[in-house]
Amino acid sequence: MKKRIATLLSLTLAFSTLLSALTAPVSVEAAAANESKQTKPVVTFKDVDSHWAKDKITEWAAQGVVSGASANEFKPNQQVTRAEWAAIVNRMFQLNEQQPQNYTDVQATVWYADAVNAATTAGYMKGYTDSTFKPNATLTRQEAVASLSRLLKWKTNNTVLAYKDSADIQPWATSSVSEAVYLGVVKGYEEGTFKPNQSLTRAEAVSILDRAFDTYGVWYGTAGMYGSATKQETINGNVIVNVPGITLQNLHIKGDLILTEGVGEGDVDLSKVKVDGETSVYGGGKNSIYVNDSVLSNVIVNKQNGTLRVNVKGTSTVQELVLQSRTIVDVQDSAKVAQVQLSEKLKTQSEVQLNGAFPSVTVSTYGSNLKLGQGSVQQLTVNKEAKGTNIETGNDTNITSLIINAETKVTGTGTIKQATINASGISFATSPKEWKLGENVSKDMVVVVAGKETKAGDLIKSTTTSGGAGGGAIGGGGSAGGVTPEKPNGNDGQGNNVVVKMDKEVFTVGEVVYGTIGKQEQGTVYIVQKELENIDVEEMEKASPGNWFKILKAETKPDGTFFSPGLFVHGEYVAIFVDSKKQRFHSQSFYLWKDINSVFTSSGTYQVPIGDDVNDVVIRSKFSHPLRAAKGVNLHQSVMIATYEEPTFKPLHSDIKVTINLDSIEIQPSTKLSNEWVVFKVLPNVVTSVITGESNMEVESYALNPVTTISFPGMYWNWKVEGLSVKKGDKIPMKVNEGNVFYLYESVIAAHIDIVTETMDREVKKGLAKKLVINSKDINEIHYMDTSGLTAGTYYIFSSSLNVFHPTGKGWPDTDYRTRVEIIE
Numbered sequence: 001m002k003k004r005i006a007t008l009l010s011l012t013l014a015f016s017t018l019l020s021a022l023t024a025p026v027s028v029e030a031a032a033a034n035e036s037k038q039t040k041p042v043v044t045f046k047d048v049d050s051h052w053a054k055d056k057i058t059e060w061a062a063q064g065v066v067s068g069a070s071a072n073e074f075k076p077n078q079q080v081t082r083a084e085w086a087a088i089v090n091r092m093f094q095l096n097e098q099q100p101q102n103y104t105d106v107q108a109t110v111w112y113a114d115a116v117n118a119a120t121t122a123g124y125m126k127g128y129t130d131s132t133f134k135p136n137a138t139l140t141r142q143e144a145v146a147s148l149s150r151l152l153k154w155k156t157n158n159t160v161l162a163y164k165d166s167a168d169i170q171p172w173a174t175s176s177v178s179e180a181v182y183l184g185v186v187k188g189y190e191e192g193t194f195k196p197n198q199s200l201t202r203a204e205a206v207s208i209l210d211r212a213f214d215t216y217g218v219w220y221g222t223a224g225m226y227g228s229a230t231k232q233e234t235i236n237g238n239v240i241v242n243v244p245g246i247t248l249q250n251l252h253i254k255g256d257l258i259l260t261e262g263v264g265e266g267d268v269d270l271s272k273v274k275v276d277g278e279t280s281v282y283g284g285g286k287n288s289i290y291v292n293d294s295v296l297s298n299v300i301v302n303k304q305n306g307t308l309r310v311n312v313k314g315t316s317t318v319q320e321l322v323l324q325s326r327t328i329v330d331v332q333d334s335a336k337v338a339q340v341q342l343s344e345k346l347k348t349q350s351e352v353q354l355n356g357a358f359p360s361v362t363v364s365t366y367g368s369n370l371k372l373g374q375g376s377v378q379q380l381t382v383n384k385e386a387k388g389t390n391i392e393t394g395n396d397t398n399i400t401s402l403i404i405n406a407e408t409k410v411t412g413t414g415t416i417k418q419a420t421i422n423a424s425g426i427s428f429a430t431s432p433k434e435w436k437l438g439e440n441v442s443k444d445m446v447v448v449v450a451g452k453e454t455k456a457g458d459l460i461k462s463t464t465t466s467g468g469a470g471g472g473a474i475g476g477g478g479s480a481g482g483v484t485p486e487k488p489n490g491n492d493g494q495g496n497n498v499v500v501k502m503d504k505e506v507f508t509v510g511e512v513v514y515g516t517i518g519k520q521e522q523g524t525v526y527i528v529q530k531e532l533e534n535i536d537v538e539e540m541e542k543a544s545p546g547n548w549f550k551i552l553k554a555e556t557k558p559d560g561t562f563f564s565p566g567l568f569v570h571g572e573y574v575a576i577f578v579d580s581k582k583q584r585f586h587s588q589s590f591y592l593w594k595d596i597n598s599v600f601t602s603s604g605t606y607q608v609p610i611g612d613d614v615n616d617v618v619i620r621s622k623f624s625h626p627l628r629a630a631k632g633v634n635l636h637q638s639v640m641i642a643t644y645e646e647p648t649f650k651p652l653h654s655d656i657k658v659t660i661n662l663d664s665i666e667i668q669p670s671t672k673l674s675n676e677w678v679v680f681k682v683l684p685n686v687v688t689s690v691i692t693g694e695s696n697m698e699v700e701s702y703a704l705n706p707v708t709t710i711s712f713p714g715m716y717w718n719w720k721v722e723g724l725s726v727k728k729g730d731k732i733p734m735k736v737n738e739g740n741v742f743y744l745y746e747s748v749i750a751a752h753i754d755i756v757t758e759t760m761d762r763e764v765k766k767g768l769a770k771k772l773v774i775n776s777k778d779i780n781e782i783h784y785m786d787t788s789g790l791t792a793g794t795y796y797i798f799s800s801s802l803n804v805f806h807p808t809g810k811g812w813p814d815t816d817y818r819t820r821v822e823i824i825e
Contacts, residue, residue, distance in 0.1 A: 044058075044072065045057065045058075045061075045072060045073055045074040046072050046073065047073045047074055047075065047076065048074050048076055048203075051076050051203060052203075053076060053203035053204075053206060053207050056206050056207050056210050057074055057076065057203065057206055059210075060206055060210070061074075074202065074203075075202060076201060076202050076203035077201050077202070077203065078201060078202050079138045079139075079199040079200065079201060079202075080138065080139050080144075080199070080200045080201065080202060080205050081135065081136050081137060081138055081139065082125070082133065082134060082135055082136070082137050082138075082139050082143075083112035083115060083116060083133075083135035083136065084112070084139075085125075085139045085144060085147070085200070085205070086112065086115040086116055086118070086119035086125055087112060087115035088205065088209070089119065089124065089147070089148075089151065089209070090115055090118045090119060090122075092209060092213075093151065093216070094240065094258045094260060094280065094282070095118050095119070095121075095122045096118060096280075096282070096302065097118065097121050097122070098114060098117040098118050098121055099117065099120075099121045100117065101116065101117050101120050101121075101127070101133075102131065103116065103127050103131060103132055103133040104130075104131050104132055105132045105133060105134065105135065106133050106135055110135075112135055116133055116135060119147075120133075122151060123150060123151075124147045124148070124150040124151035125147050138199035138200070139199065139200050140196060140197050140198060140199060140200065141186070141194070141195060141196055141197075141198055141199075141200055141204070142169055142170060142173040142176070142177060142196035142197065143173070143200075144200050144205070144208060145173065145176050145177050145180045145185070145186055145208070146172065146173045146176040146177075148176075148180070148185070148208070148209075148212050149175070149176035149179055149180065150176075152212065152215055152216060154176070154179040154180070154183060154215065155179070157178060157179055157182045159178045159179070159181055159182040160178075161174070161177060161178055161181065161194070163188050163192060163193055163194040164191070164192045164193050165193045165194055165195065165196070166194065168194075168196050168197060169194065169196045170196070173196065177194070177196065183211075183214075183215055184211060184214075185208060185211045185212050185214075185215065186208055186211070215237075216237055216238055217235065217237030217238030217239055217240065217255055217256075218235055218237065218238070218239050218240075219239070219240040219241075219242060220239070220240070220241050220242065220243070220246050220248075221242045221243055222243065223243055223244065223245030223246055224245070224246065224247075225246075225247040225249065226246065226247070226248050226249070226251070227248055227249040227250045227251045227273075228249070228250045229249065229250070230250075231250060232250045232251070232252055232272070232274075233250060233251055233252070234251075234252045234254065235251060235252070235253050235254060235255070236254045236255070237254065237255045238253070238255035238256045238257070238258070238277070239251075239253050239255070239256070239257045239258070240258045240260060241257070241258070241259045241260065241262075241263065241268055242260050242262040242263075243262050243263065243266070244262075244263045244264055244265075244266020244267055244268065244283075245266055245267065246268050246269070247268075247269040247270075247271060248268075248269070248270050248271070248273050249271040249272055249273070250271075250272045250273075251272075251273050251274070252273075252274045252276075253273065253274065253275045253276065253277070254276050254277070254597070255276070255277045256275070256277035256278045256279070256280065257273075257275045257277070257278075257279045257280070257296075258279075258280045258282070259279075259280065259281045259282060259283055259284065259289065260282050260283055261282045261283045261303075261304065262283060263282075263283030263284050263288075264283055264285070265283075265284070265285035265286075265288070265306070266283075266284070266285060266288065267284070267285070267287070267288050267289070267290065268284065268288065268289055268290070269290040269292065270289075270290065270291050270292065270294045270296075271290075271292045271293060271294065272292070272293045272294060273291075273294040273295075273296075274294065274295040274296075275294075275295070275296050275297060276297065276597050277297070277298075278297070278298045278299075278300065279296050279297075279298070279299040279300070280299075280300050280302070281299065281300065281301045281302070281303070281308065281310070282302055282303060282304070283303060283308075284303065284308040284309070284310075285306070285308065285309070286306075286307055286308070286309050286328070287309055287311075288308055288309050288310075289308065289309065289310045289311065290311050290313070291310065291311065291312045291313070291316045291318065291335075292313050292314045292316060293314040293315050293316055294314075294316045294317075295316070295317050296316075296317070296318045296319070297319045297320070297508070298319060298320045298322070299318055299320065299321045299322065300322045300324060301321070301322070301323050301324060301325055301327050302324040302325050302345070303325045303326070303327075304325070306326070307326040307327065307328060307351075308325065308326070308327050308328070309327070309328040309329075309330065310327060310328070310329050310330070311330045311332070312329070312330065312331045312332070312335045312337055312356075313330075313331075313332040313333050313335050314332075314333050314334070314335060315333070315334055315335065316335040316336070317335070317336050317338070318335075318336070318337040318338065319338050319339070319508065319510070319511050319512070320338065320339045320340075320341065320510070321337050321339065321340045321341070322341045322343050323340065323341065323342050323343060323346060323352055324343045324345040324346055325346065325347070325350065326350045326351055326352065327352050327353075328352075328353045328355070329352075329353070329354050329355065329356070330355045330356055331354075331355070331356025331357060331358065331375070332356060335356075336357075336359070336512075336514075337356075337358060337359075338359055338360065338511060338512030338563075339359070339360045339361075339362070339512060340354065340358055340360065340361045340362070341362050341364065342361075342362065342363045342364060342365050342368055342370065342386075343364060343365060344364045344365050344366075344385060345365070346365040346368055347365075348365070348366055348367040348368070348388075349367055349368070349369065350365075350368055350369065351368075351369040351370075351371060352368065352369070352370050352371070353371040353372075353373060354370070354371070354372055354373065354375065354377070355373040355374055355375055356374075356375040357375050357376050358375070358376070358377045358378070359377075359378045359379070359512050359514075359563040360377075360378060360379050360381075360512060360563070361377050361379070361380045361381070362380075362381045362383060363380075363381070363382045363383060363386040363389050364383045364385055364386055365385075365386055366385065366386060366387055366388055367387070367388035367389070367390075368386070368389055368390070369390045369392070370389065370390065370391045370392070371392045371394075372391065372392065372393050372394060372397040372399070372412075372414060373394050373396075373397070374394060374396040374397070375396070375397065375398075376397070376398040376399070376400070377397075377398075377399045377400070378400045378401065378557070378563060379400065379401045379403065380399050380401070380402045380403070381403045381405070382402075382403070382404045382405055382406055382408050383405055383406065384405045384406050384423070385406065386405075386406045386408075387406040387407045387425075388406075388407055388408075389406065389407075389408045389409070390408075390409050390411070391408065391409070391410045391411070391412075392411050392412050393410065393411070393412035393413065393414025393415075393416075393430075394412055394413070394414055395412075395413050395414070396414075397412065397414030397415065398414065398415045398417070399414065399415070399416045399417065400417050400418065400555070400557070401417065401418050401420070401555075402416050402418070402419045402420070402432065403419075403420040403422070404419065404420065404421060404422060404423060404426055405422045405423050406423050406425075407423060407424065407425030407426065408423075408425070408426050408427075409426075409427050410426075410427065410428045410429060410430075411429045412429060412430070413429070413430055414430070415433070416428075416430070416432035416433065417432065417433050417434060418432060418433065418434040418435070418436060419432035419434070419435055419436070420436040420437075420438065421435065421436070421437055421438060421441060421445070421447060421456055421459075422438035422440075422441055423441075424445055424446070426447050426448070427447070427448035427449070428447070428448070428449045428450070429450065430450065431449045431450060435456075435459040435460050436460070437456050437457070437459075437460050441456060442456070443455060443456055443457025443460070444456070444457065447459060499517075499518030499585075500515060500516075500517060500518070500525075500575050500576075500577045500585050500586060500587035501515060501516050501518060501587065502514070502515045502575060502587055502588070502590045503515060503516075504590070505590050505591065505690060506590065506591045506592075506593055506596055506626070506690060506691050507590065507591070507592050507593070508592070508593065508594075508595075508596055509569070509570050509592050509593060509594050511592075512563050512564070513527060513563065513564045513573075513575075513590075513592075514561065514562070514563050515561070515562055515563075515575050515587065516560050516561050516562070517556050517560040517561075517562065517577050518560065521556070521560065521579050521580070522555075522556055522558070522580070523555075523556050523577055523578050523579040523580060524553060524554070524555060524556075524577070524578045525553070525554045525555070525556060525562045525564070525575050525576065525577050525578075526551060526552070526553050526575070526576045526578070527551065527552045527553075527554070527564045527573055527574075527575055527576075528551050528573065528574060528576060529551075529569070529571050529572065529573055530571070530572040530573060530574055530589055532551065533574045533576065533586060537576075537578060537584075552564045556577070562575075569592070570591075570592050570593050570594050571591070571592060571662060572589050572590075572591055572626065572662055573589065573590055573591065573592060574586050574587050574588075574589055574590070575587040575590075591626045591690060591691075593625070593626065593691065595624075596691050598624050598625070599624065600623065600624055600625050600689040600691070600692055600694045600696075601623065601624050601697075602621065602622070602623055602624075602682075602696070602697075602699040603622040603623055603624055603663075604621075604622055604701075605619060605620065605621045605622070605680060605699070605701035605702070605704070606619070606620060606622070606704075607619050607620075607704055607707050608620060617668075617669075617707065617709060618666050618667065618668045619666070619667040619668075619669075619680060619701075619704065620661075620664040620665070620666055620667075621639075621664060621665040621666075621667070621680060621682055621699060621701065622663060622664045623663050623664065623687070623689075623696065624663070625663060625689035625690060625691045625692065626662055626663050626689070626690040626691065627660050627662070627663055627664070627665070627687040627688070627689065627690065628660065628687065628688055628690055629660055629686070629687055629688075630685055630686055630687060630688050630695060633685075633686050633687075635652075635658045635659070635660075635665070635686070636651055636652045636654070636656075636658060637651045638651075638682065638683045638686040639651070639652050639658055639665060639667065639680060639681070639682055639683070639686070640652070640680065640681040640682075640683065641653075641656075641673070641678065641679070641680055641681075642678070642679045642681070643673055643674040643676075643677070643678045643679075644674050644675070644676030644677050644678075645674060645675075645676075649679075649681055652667070655669075655670045655671070656668070656669050656670065657669075657670070660687065665682060665686075665687065667680060672706070674706070675706065676705070676706075677703040677704060677705050678703070678704050679700065679701055679702070679703055679704065680700070680701045680704075681698065681699065681700045681701070682696065682698065682699040682700075683698060684696060684697050684698045706738060707738075708736055708737065708738040708740050708799070709736065709737050709738075710734060710735070710736050710742075710797075710819070711734075711735045711736075712724060712732060712733055712734060712735075712819075713733045713735055713782055714733055715732070715733065718822065721794075721820060721822040722820055723819055723820030723821055723822060724819060724820070724821045724822070725821075725822045725824060726787060726821060726822070726823055726824070727823075727824055727825070728787060728788075728790065728791075728792055728823050728824065728825055729787060729788045730787055731784040731785065731786050731787065732744075732784065732785040732787065732797070732821065733782050733783075733784055734772065734774075734782070734783050734784065734785055734797075735780065735781070735782050735783070736774055736779055736783075737779055737780065738776065738779060739774055739775050739776035739777075739778075739779060740774055740799050741757070741771065741772070741773050741774075741799060742771070742772045742773075742774070742785065742797055742798070742799050743760045743763075743764070743769055743770065743771055743772075743797070743798060743799070744769060744770040744771075744772075744785050744787065744790070744795050744796070744797050744821065745760060745763060745768070745769040745770075745795060745796060745798075746768070746769075746793060746794065746795050746796070767789050768790075770785055770786055770787065770790065772784075772785045772786075785797065787821075787823055790823055791823075792823050792824055792825050793822075793823060794820065794821070794822055794823075795820075795821045795822075795823060796818045796819065796820055796821065797818060797819045797821060798818040798819075
């Protein structure tokens with residue numbers, strides 16, 4: 001069988017029992033019983049010898065994907081129901097996630113209940129307005145195509161449908177059919193028709209899905225080794241591994257990797273494989289999934305029965321490992337699994353065993369058993385919902401920080417450096433070396449240690465008496481410990497033999513950030529956004545998790561390494577190490593980026609206000625990657641400008657400030673550039689991507705018209721209302737840089753300028769809105785919007801012109817071009 005860009009069903013599809021309505025009469029009970037069976041495929045059907053779909057039917061049957069309606073019949077012309085289609089598609093594309101649905105005609109006990117739930121959760125099939133799914137209704141050709149389009153997210157195209165019955169295609173399906181025809185997934189009939197309302201047959205289902213796979217990815221259904229032995233190959237779609245005994249090597253998978261239940265108890269070996277998407281593991285045995293010198297982002301393990309082992313070795317990196325079933329995880333050599341999550345979907349009393357070094361482990365499921373063998377865990381967190389957790393430590397287990405937020409039992413003789421107590425019902429077989437008590441936990445709460453009940457306050461006292469130190473990761477529930485460092489001493493990451501070095505320059509958002517303190521000295525590391533690197537550590541300690549910036553804190557290990565999980569705001573960062581003498585040392589800048597695999601390209605040019613002064617406007621030429629100036633480039637000579645008054649491109653004037661800010665070239669004029677329009681051009685090879693090192697191509701903006709910016713002198717931004725807060729009857733001070741008309745009303749009207757003006761003027765006459773006219777000759781003066789006569793409530797200041805930028809308290813324009821005002825009594 002040829003290897004094609006397609007995915008195959010992971011399980012043997014017992015078509016005769018799965019598609020109960022398409023065969024000779026079979027009871028619902030029989031269909032339900034047989035639906036889960038994996039029967040040996042039948043590859044010879046007497047009723048398809050002369051059928052146009054014979055090759056595809058035989059091919060799929062030989063792979064164990066479809067079965068006959070009986071031992072020697074396929075019944076290719078039988079019709080397919082909606083429930084049966086859902087079951088087939090779910091298995092083909094491994095759609096296992098389910099959220100309960102409330103269809104009145106789908107009972108929980110019927111064989112297709114899970115299939116319907118999964119299809120609805122995936123979003124490719126929907127119910128009807130009367131809360132029914134109509135599972136036994138036949139599926140039309142246009143419905144099948146529309147469902148595949150939603151699932152596979154085909155791009156819209158302008159292919160003209162020239163079928164004789166094109167007018168019969170429903171508007172909701174026209175685009176999907178057009179896409180499917182363009183991709184070759186579906187075809188019409190010889191007489192030039194499409195027959196959109198005709199029910200889909202079994203043969204047509206096989207044929208359409210066979211071609212749909214070509215838009216999805218690659219499947220491997222035969223044991224063997226795949227990929228080059230000497231160079232990396234790229235697969236732009238997804239990959240499904242459907243049998244054991246497969247080795248993937250030197251592959252860069254741009255989509256998802258799925259190891260199906262078809263792997264059974266067998267092995268799969270990933271060697272020098274990079275997966276950009278999600279890796280789902282549904283099959284494998286106790287010595288099964290090998291990850292060697294590979295890079296995986298998010299890995300989900302969900303095997304229905306039995307235990308599965310994941311062995312991560314060599315130089316492999318796994319960003320996040322989510323365990324939804326019983327799993328043994330071995331980390332060897334210099335491999336890293338940044339975050340391990342015992343998911344809330346893990347069944348009660350399920351056992352998970354971890355062997356090796358783990359930076360971060362989180363337990364989020366009720367009553368699980370976590371067994372820690374030889375190795376270490378830097379931070380182990382038991383979440384509030386994980387009541388009844390059992391943690392078994394071995395003789396060679398070391399836990400640096402254990403944060404417990406729910407009833408937990410810790411057994412074994414492993415070493416726990418510090419335990420943070422945030423809940424009752426906690427017991428330890430062996431006492432941790434240090435104790436911390438959460439802010440809302442009573443000192444009289446009882447903790448059982450080595451069989452003895454002890455008040456939590458007494459445990460804290462014993463730690464203090466024995467010289468134990470506070471500290472720990474922010475977010476652990478305890479009070480912030482450690483020293484209050486001095487202000488920066490101006491070093492750049494070096495000084496007194498201390499070097500703060502990051503593992504790499506660009507990390508993916510959400511990835512654990514690693515680094516090393518060259519002096520191997522114990523201390524605290526703060527991970528902060530670049531613009532905050534000079535604030536006091538006291539201020540960093542107070543940083544609110546809900547604030548717009550992100551600050552995290554970590555403790556160094558004895559070998560000088562540190563890690564900080566949970567960074568989810570992209571940007572430029574530094575790591576600040578604070579030693580025992582309160583000296584602080586800064587790393588070089590590093591970056592967190594949403595998509596490090598994206599193509600380096602321009603993202604457009606636009607204007608935004610940057611401060612309280614209405615004349616402070618910056619033009620940003622934005623790119624998809626963080627930037628640095630190319631060597632030897634003069635930005636003033638490399639960014640060109642043309643205006644209505646001077647339409648020929650020339651280098652920027654000397655009084656125009658031009659800088660690189662993260663992913664943008666920023667241009668800040670000192671005066672107004674034009675009364676009509678201005679265009680900017682960035683010449684090629686001016687900047688390079690920090691991620692890939694590529695140089696930019698020439699970028700020319702569209703014509704940028706002057707914008708109106710607005711400020712509110714003397715007013716304070718209210719973060720709770722995300723706007724301004726004024727007392728009823730007070731006046732709101734306003735300042736603008738262009739003449740305009742503003743309204744204060746309880747909702748924003750987005751329409752043609754004449755409609756807005758007419759409508760709002762009518763509301764003003766009724767006393768329900770306020771109006772403020774600012775003429776061009778009065779700009780830069782303070783004007784006042786009156787609120788007298790308006791009742792308390794939420795209002796908005798907006799203009800009849802959308803080319804107005806309002807502040808949002810962060811120096812960014814509001815995307816709705818309005819300012820919220822809360823009028824209070």
